[in-house]
Each structure stands twice: as C-alpha cells, then as structure tokens.
Amino acid sequence: xxxxxxxxxxxxxxxxxxxxxxxxxxxxxxxxxxxxxxxxxxxxxxxxxxxxxxxxxxxxxxxxxxxxxxxxxxxxxxxxxxxxxxxxxxxxxxxxxxxxxxxxxxxxxxxxxxxxxxxxxxxxxxxxxxxxxxxxxxxxxxxxxxxxxxxxxxxxxxxxxxxxxxxxxxxxxxxxxxxxxxxxxxxxxxxxxxxxxxxxxxxxxxxxxxx
Numbered sequence: 001x002x003x004x005x006x007x008x009x010x011x012x013x014x015x016x017x018x019x020x021x022x023x024x025x026x027x028x029x030x031x032x033x034x035x036x037x038x039x040x041x042x043x044x045x046x047x048x049x050x051x052x053x054x055x056x057x058x059x060x061x062x063x064x065x066x067x068x069x070x071x072x073x074x075x076x077x078x079x080x081x082x083x084x085x086x087x088x089x090x091x092x093x094x095x096x097x098x099x100x101x102x103x104x105x106x107x108x109x110x111x112x113x114x115x116x117x118x119x120x121x122x123x124x125x126x127x128x129x130x131x132x133x134x135x136x137x138x139x140x141x142x143x144x145x146x147x148x149x150x151x152x153x154x155x156x157x158x159x160x161x162x163x164x165x166x167x168x169x170x171x172x173x174x175x176x177x178x179x180x181x182x183x184x185x186x187x188x189x190x191x192x193x194x195x196x197x198x199x200x201x202x203x204x205x206x207x208x209x210x211x
Contacts, residue, residue, distance in 0.1 A: 036081045037090075039063060041108050044091060045100045052096050055082055102143060109147050109181055124169050126208055130193040131167040133157065133175065137187050144182040151178050158205050166196070168206050 090104035157165040
C-alpha cells in the first residue's frame with residue numbers, strides 16, 4: 001500500500017485554484033443569464049406585443065446572430081428567464097401576450113449607457129473643451145426625464161444646474177443614442193464649449209487640475 005502526501009502549501013494552492021475556478025464559472029453563468037434577459041427584453045420591445053410561444057424562437061434567432069453557442073436546453077433557459085422577467089415586473093403577460101413594461105424599458109436604457117466611467121476617465125486625455133448638455137422635458141414625460149438623468153450620472157456628467165450638465169470628454173455617440181431612446185431630439189441640446197467661466201471647481205471634480 002502506498003501513501004501519497006502533499007505539502008500543506010501545495011494543497012492550499014490547489015484549493016484556492018479550485019475555488020477561483022468555481023467563482024469564475026458562477027460569474028460566467030450570471031453574465032450569460034443577464035445577457036439572455038437583455039436579449040428577451042430587446043426582442044419584445046422591438047416586436048411590441050408577442051405571443052408567449054414565439055419568444056423562445058425569436059430570442060434563439062437573435063442569439064445565433066450574436067454568436068452565442070446554442071445548447072439543447074437553451075429553450076428551457078429562455079423560458080425561465082422570461083418568467084423571471086415577468087416576476088420582476090420588467091415584462092407583462094396579458095392573456096398569453098407578452099409586452100415590455102416601463103420598468104423593462106428603464107432597465108434596457110441603463111444597459112445601453114456606458115456604466116460608471118469615472119475610473120476609465122483617469123486615463124483619457126482632455127482636449128480642453130467642455131461637453132454641455134441642456135434638456136427641457138415637461139412633467140408629463142417624467143419617465144424620459146429621469147432616464148436621461150440616470151444615464152448622465154452613469155456616464156459621469158457633473159450637474160451644474162437642474163437640467164444643465166457638463167462633461168470633459170467626447171461622448172457624441174452615447175448622447176445621440178440617448179436622444180433616440182428617449183425620443184427627445186427636440187428637447188435635448190448638446191454643445192461643445194471652448195471655455196466656461198469659473199471652471200476651476202469643475203476641473204477639480206473631474207481631476208483635470210492635476211493633469
């Protein structure tokens with residue numbers, strides 16, 4: 001009979017590696033689930049109103065276009081994600097027809113934003129110009145107004161006044177998308193400004209006075 005003994009440090013390293021692999025697998029599952037839910041929401045939003053039975057085929061088609069590897073049980077996974085979205089209030093099931101809710105639209109809109117870029121901005125080079133955004137949206141369209149504010153905060157804009165925001169880096173593409181998604185092309189004014197009065201505090205906010 002042979003006994004094999006591993007040094008303590010080797011065993012510890014092996015356990016840590018296994019734990020790391022498990023954590024990575026769990027993270028990948030969460031990311032994949034989030035992607036499937038996003039595709040479902042986008043599919044329903046584009047369709048407007050879709051039968052429950054048609055969601056899985058439509059979503060599978062979009063997943064194939066995006067390069068997803070389709071496994072045999074993918075349809076079941078889509079159905080579970082669909083039901084989960086209904087439970088969360090992001091989708092609504094009315095008499096076998098699925099439609100996206102305001103909450104679902106808000107979720108999709110946030111997915112389209114750039115996320116928290118404050119750390120990424122540290123590595124960007126400022127061209128000395130300010131990007132100023134002004135919007136005037138009535139109370140009757142409060143949903144769109146709130147979505148714009150959430151997006152601007154997510155991108156990293158600084159709020160100067162109630163509906164006046166400033167940002168130092170180029171962001172034309174995301175602002176164009178923002179206008180389209182909120183259908184507010186005529187209510188949002190985007191300007192590139194050469195100079196702002198008393199901008200020292202603004203520079204300090206973005207860490208530009210250190211560059």
